[in-house]
Amino acid sequence: MNYQYIEQLIERYWDCQTTLEEEQILRSFFKQDDVPMHLMQYVPFFAHEAAEKNEKLGEDFDKRILAMTAEESKTVKAKQIKLLTRISPFFKAVAVVAVILTISNIAERALQNNSASGTTVGVTDTYTRKEDITAKIKIIDSSQSEAMAKTDSLKQAPAINKEDMMLE
Amino acid sequence: MEEISFKNDVLPLKDKLFRLALRITSNREEAEDIVQDTLIKLWNQRNEWSAIRNMETYSMTVCRNLALDAISKSERQNISLDETAHDQPDTSRMQDEVLMRQQQMDRIRAIIQQLPEKQRTIILLRDIEEKSYQEIAEIMGINLSDVKVNLFRARQTLKAKINKS
Numbered sequence: 231m232n233y234q235y236i237e238q239l240i241e242r243y244w245d246c247q248t249t250l251e252e253e254q255i256l257r258s259f260f261k262q263d264d265v266p267m268h269l270m271q272y273v274p275f276f277a278h279e280a281a282e283k284n285e286k287l288g289e290d291f292d293k294r295i296l297a298m299t300a301e302e303s304k305t306v307k308a309k310q311i312k313l314l315t316r317i318s319p320f321f322k323a324v325a326v327v328a329v330i331l332t333i334s335n336i337a338e339r340a341l342q343n344n345s346a347s348g349t350t351v352g353v354t355d356t357y358t359r360k361e362d363i364t365a366k367i368k369i370i371d372s373s374q375s376e377a378m379a380k381t382d383s384l385k386q387a388p389a390i391n392k393e394d395m396m397l398e
Numbered sequence: 399m400e401e402i403s404f405k406n407d408v409l410p411l412k413d414k415l416f417r418l419a420l421r422i423t424s425n426r427e428e429a430e431d432i433v434q435d436t437l438i439k440l441w442n443q444r445n446e447w448s449a450i451r452n453m454e455t456y457s458m459t460v461c462r463n464l465a466l467d468a469i470s471k472s473e474r475q476n477i478s479l480d481e482t483a484h485d486q487p488d489t490s491r492m493q494d495e496v497l498m499r500q501q502q503m504d505r506i507r508a509i510i511q512q513l514p515e516k517q518r519t520i521i522l523l524r525d526i527e528e529k530s531y532q533e534i535a536e537i538m539g540i541n542l543s544d545v546k547v548n549l550f551r552a553r554q555t556l557k558a559k560i561n562k563s
Contacts, residue, residue, distance in 0.1 A: 244553045246546060246549050253524075253525065273499075274502035274505070275506050275560055285420060287412050287413060287430060291434075292409060294434070
């Protein structure tokens with residue numbers, strides 16, 4: 231197998247003439263098992279780089295930092311707000327629909343009542359009132375005429391008496 | 399501008415920051431403390447996040463500065479190689495080949511640790527974090543040619559020492 235390309239790459243690597251992609255090729259090459267003897271001395275260097283890349287912090291680190299920044303609770307709160315804000319337009323819509331329905335219902339009933347009996351009620355009222363008034367007027371009239379009749383009879387009475395006396 | 403979330407955008411940088419701090423201090427506990435300090439510092443600056451062009455670059459700059467402060471305070475710039483060796487797993491039962499590979503890697507680690515901090519950090523940012531020269535320059539607050547010169551020196555040293563072995 232010809233390793234000329236890799237040999238050239240590694241020389242260019244030491245001279246800082248390789249791109250990030252070419253450096254990636256070198257890392258992949260030295261990761262494999264069958265590296266030729268004359269390039270073996272570079273294996274530990276690239277293996278060391280791969281090992282360094284695995285240096286990581288423990289899982290408890292996140293918890294500690296989040297507790298310190300109180301970000302965790304904040305995120306939960308943010309989620310709650312999000313839920314509410316997501317639901318609130320629905321509630322608003324329901325409320326608006328309810329208000330419209332109530333108003334239209336009331337308006338409908340009022341309209342129905344008006345068209346069915348609303349105006350006649352007024353008229354009958356006036357009629358009854360007129361009748362009442364005329365009835366009352368009649369009563370007053372009749373009582374007045376009764377009273378008049380009584381006075382007439384009273385006026386006539388002495389005349390009768392006079393006549394009686396005349397006859398005597 | 400896109401909103402930055404601490405949990406989703408800043409916290410996941412922790413391992414990169416840890417490797418950077420570890421490269422500079424060579425002490426796991428100290429590196430972890432530095433990453434924690436970096437993240438808390440970033441959290442406290444959350445009102446200014448919108449002004450930060452690249453959170454990753456910025457956080458690495460903060461982390462490097464804190465790590466440099468830490469080593470200058472403790473004057474631990476020349477790290478003992480024994481400490482790294484302590485971190486290695488028990489090698490007694492390892493096969494010869496694996497053991498040999500481990501020792502070779504430790505040797506590489508030792509060579510890198512002997513490099514000046516600037517070269518050490520540039521090697522990490524380029525080879526492990528796969529950053530462009532421009533990004534390295536931004537993180538370290540140095541110019542592009544400075545990055546190239548330091549990387550060249552570091553690689554030449556590594557090449558010479560690896561070939562000598």
